[in-house]
Amino acid sequence: MNQSPPPPSPEKAQPVSTEKLAFVSSDTEEAMKARRELAHRYGSVPVTDADVIVALGGDGLMLQTLHAHMGSGTPIYGMNRGSVGFLMNEYRDEDLRDRLSKADVTTIRPLEMTATDEDGTVHRALAINEVSLLRQTSQAARLQVSVDGRTRLEELVCDGIIVATPAGSTAYNLSAHGPILPITAQLLALTPISAFRPRRWRGALLPNWAQVDIDILDAGKRPVSASADHIEIRRVTCVSVREATDTEGLIMFDSDHGWDERILTEMFRY
Numbered sequence: 001m002n003q004s005p006p007p008p009s010p011e012k013a014q015p016v017s018t019e020k021l022a023f024v025s026s027d028t029e030e031a032m033k034a035r036r037e038l039a040h041r042y043g044s045v046p047v048t049d050a051d052v053i054v055a056l057g058g059d060g061l062m063l064q065t066l067h068a069h070m071g072s073g074t075p076i077y078g079m080n081r082g083s084v085g086f087l088m089n090e091y092r093d094e095d096l097r098d099r100l101s102k103a104d105v106t107t108i109r110p111l112e113m114t115a116t117d118e119d120g121t122v123h124r125a126l127a128i129n130e131v132s133l134l135r136q137t138s139q140a141a142r143l144q145v146s147v148d149g150r151t152r153l154e155e156l157v158c159d160g161i162i163v164a165t166p167a168g169s170t171a172y173n174l175s176a177h178g179p180i181l182p183i184t185a186q187l188l189a190l191t192p193i194s195a196f197r198p199r200r201w202r203g204a205l206l207p208n209w210a211q212v213d214i215d216i217l218d219a220g221k222r223p224v225s226a227s228a229d230h231i232e233i234r235r236v237t238c239v240s241v242r243e244a245t246d247t248e249g250l251i252m253f254d255s256d257h258g259w260d261e262r263i264l265t266e267m268f269r270y
Contacts, residue, residue: 016075018100022050024065026057031081034091042096050074052100052252056091058082059171063229066108066128066249075105075250086170086262089254103252106183108167109208112244113228118219118235125228128249129168131241132193132227133214134160136234140196141224142217147210155217156201160193160224163212163241167251170266178203182263188212188243211242 023039024047025031034056038044047053047069055065055078062078069076077100080088092099110126117123135141135158143161145153164173166181169189174180178191190212191203206212215238216224226236253262 016105017051018097020045020049020051021096021100022047022053024053024055024061026061026082028057028081031056031061034079034081034093038093038096041093047074052077054079054096055088056081057088058084059087060084062087062251063128066251067126067229070110070126070249071247073250075252077103077252086266087167087251089252099254100252102255104255105250105252107248108165108183108251109248110244111163111165111188111228111241113226114240115226115233115236116238117233118237123233125231125233126244126247127168127228128165129171129229130162130164130173131239132160132162132172133216133224133236133239134193134227136223136225139222141222143224144215144217145190146213146215147204147206149211149213152204153198153201155197156192156195157197158192158195161214162189162191162193164189164191165208165243170263174266179205180263180267181205182260184260208243211240214239214241 021042023035023044025035053074053076055061055076065076078088079091110128111131113125113131115123140157143156162173166183166185169181173189173191176191176193178189181187186208188206188208195201219237223235225232225234226239
């Protein structure tokens with residue numbers, strides 16, 4: 001079958017202005033205190049007017065902020081004031097504009113999930129980290145997996161399956177023993193969760209322009225939910241996943257501890 005040309009890979013964006021800053025935070029006291037202090041020290045504008053949005057919290061807040069401003073062209077710089085901070089930079093309140101001016105700005109593209117539920121309703125959602133399918137009951141899910149229109153697994157019996165972006169490869173995907181991907185890799189990770197049959201299948205690496213179609217077998221008896229990051233659809237019958245080509249987000253990392261360094265550190269962690 002004819003395939004569309006691959007979309008461009010994640011890339012380093014050009015330096016941005018750091019004059020107008022907006023601060024957002026999670027609702028913990030530590031994060032809100034940091035937001036108040038930084039806004040007083042550096043000034044704050046509405047997010048719609050900002051050159052850079054500074055997110056104070058954990059990875060959950062970073063994902064929410066990226067989703068909220070996807071396609072806006074405004075980069076997000078996170079500082080860790082939460083419990084998990086792989087997507088966040090170290091919190092320091094001094095020399096913020098200097099750090100921002102030196103930070104690496106990386107373009108990320110989300111996954112687009114199209115899920116049909118048992119009523120025939122079609123749901124669409126974007127995922128920065130991953131699209132995951134999970135069994136809803138004590139019975140294992142039975143899934144059929146196709147890539148670019150060709151069936152690759154007639155039947156996968158498992159607790160679920162994950163399609164992860166490079167940005168999400170260190171999240172749920174890593175917990176399910178999936179591979180860690182460099183942020184610039186033109187790849188997606190397809191990772192099973194507790195595969196029972198075929199027991200030895202450990203997943204696959206796919207080009208990021210591939211389309212993954214997952215059909216739920218025996219969906220009435222063995223219901224499955226599908227999630228795109230924090231958006232969940234219950235009792236799905238089929239799910240399609242591919243990289244979105246018409247929207248993107250911008251994320252910033254300190255130049256002395258960028259994404260590539262974080263990935264290498266995680267790869268050699270023991």
